[in-house]
Amino acid sequence: MTKLTQNSATQTTYRWPAPAKLNLFLHINRRRDDGYHELQTLFQFIDKCDYLEFKITDSTDIILHSDLNKVVATSDNLILKAAKLLQSETCYQGGAEIWLDKQLPMGGGLGGGSSDAATTLVALNALWKTNLSQNKLAALGLQLGADVPVFIRGFAAFAEGVGEHLQPVELKEKFYLIIVPEVHVSTAEIFNAPNLPRDTKKYSLDNLLQNPWKNDCQNLVINKHPQVAKALDWLIEYAPSRMTGTGACVFAEFENKQQADTVMAALPTDFYGFVAQGLNQSPLSVYLADLN
Numbered sequence: 001m002t003k004l005t006q007n008s009a010t011q012t013t014y015r016w017p018a019p020a021k022l023n024l025f026l027h028i029n030r031r032r033d034d035g036y037h038e039l040q041t042l043f044q045f046i047d048k049c050d051y052l053e054f055k056i057t058d059s060t061d062i063i064l065h066s067d068l069n070k071v072v073a074t075s076d077n078l079i080l081k082a083a084k085l086l087q088s089e090t091c092y093q094g095g096a097e098i099w100l101d102k103q104l105p106m107g108g109g110l111g112g113g114s115s116d117a118a119t120t121l122v123a124l125n126a127l128w129k130t131n132l133s134q135n136k137l138a139a140l141g142l143q144l145g146a147d148v149p150v151f152i153r154g155f156a157a158f159a160e161g162v163g164e165h166l167q168p169v170e171l172k173e174k175f176y177l178i179i180v181p182e183v184h185v186s187t188a189e190i191f192n193a194p195n196l197p198r199d200t201k202k203y204s205l206d207n208l209l210q211n212p213w214k215n216d217c218q219n220l221v222i223n224k225h226p227q228v229a230k231a232l233d234w235l236i237e238y239a240p241s242r243m244t245g246t247g248a249c250v251f252a253e254f255e256n257k258q259q260a261d262t263v264m265a266a267l268p269t270d271f272y273g274f275v276a277q278g279l280n281q282s283p284l285s286v287y288l289a290d291l292n
């Protein structure tokens with residue numbers, strides 16, 4: 001991975017990875033009084049990432065250079081929210097310019113926005129030397145989204161609660177063929193759907209690992225979005241396949257890269273997909289360890 005790069009303002013900066021995740025299974029157990037859902041899910045990272053570059057500035061402004069500004073309002077942008085949250089929490093007196101190289105599909109259940117937010121918190125905490133602990137960063141991250149803490153912790157995990165109680169797991173680092181249907185699925189809309197099953201019994205991790213894996217949001221999303229159903233119908237002919245998060249991306253799992261590449265080569269031209277490897281350690285935590 002290239003660490004040093006020349007950005008558009010021709011400063012030499014570091015290129016921080018913000019990896020995607022897969023939910024290898026996702027069970028919804030209960031709706032809490034605050035509307036959030038208790039769930040049990042298995043997170044693994046994949047080696048496909050967004051990349052962010054940061055330049056520290058004397059002014060307190062946080063400036064993001066990205067095409068994302070055209071599609072996401074400043075007030076919703078998770079990178080800006082993360083930087084401002086860290087700034088106010090630590091009373092840091094400077095600011096930052098940030099460049100985003102967006103590689104991950106948005107609204108696909110791959111957690112790209114959450115991962116960008118986590119990388120922003122981790123990188124600025126290092127560059128600003130604000131020295132917050134990982135526990136504190138994870139707590140700040142949870143204010144931005146249920147998926148942010150796992151990207152800060154950086155290990156594949158069994159998650160409970162709303163996604164913040166994390167237990168490290170060692171999983172096979174399989175290869176995945178991921179199809180990105182041309183549809184944006186709103187996480188809030190799926191969690192608010194009246195017919196979402198939200199009463200799956202809670203099981204122990206051992207029990208969950210030994211039984212077939214499923215995603216409780218999948219049927220609802222398939223019924224709403226024929227493009228997701230079509231992608232899954234195609235994949236399932238080749239290998240065990242499911243949806244990640246609240247969709248729309250679906251993935252098939254393979255023991256080795258050659259098998260995944262072979263199926264990828266047969267992908268119909270009206271599908272977009274890619275092959276990625278599952279990772280038990282996040283590229284962000286590897287990167288941070290190398291820097292130190």
Ligand SMILES: C[C@](O)(CO)[C@H](O)COP(=O)(O)OP(=O)(O)OC[C@H]1O[C@@H](n2ccc(N)nc2=O)[C@H](O)[C@@H]1O
Pocket residue numbers: 023026035036037038039041109114144145146147148161162163187188191192245246
């Ligand atoms: C579906 C998952 O991706 C599984 O990893 C996550 O649980 C979603 O995490 P996320 O995108 O970070 O979600 P957030 O930004 O925190 O929440 C978006 C919306 O999803 C719903 N939501 C999210 C997480 C959760 N455990 N219960 C919920 O009900 C809430 O309506 C919330 O308004």
Ligand SMILES: Nc1ncnc2c1ncn2[C@@H]1O[C@H](COP(=O)(O)OP(=O)(O)OP(=O)(O)O)[C@@H](O)[C@H]1O
Pocket residue numbers: 068072076077078079105106107108109110111112113114116117147187245246247248
């Ligand atoms: N940096 C960002 N990258 C992507 N989306 C962002 C970002 N900041 C805010 N958003 C908003 O968050 C929404 C969801 O983005 P994201 O790509 O993380 O979805 P997702 O992969 O479905 O996430 P999850 O699996 O966590 O639900 C986007 O549609 C966008 O409006």
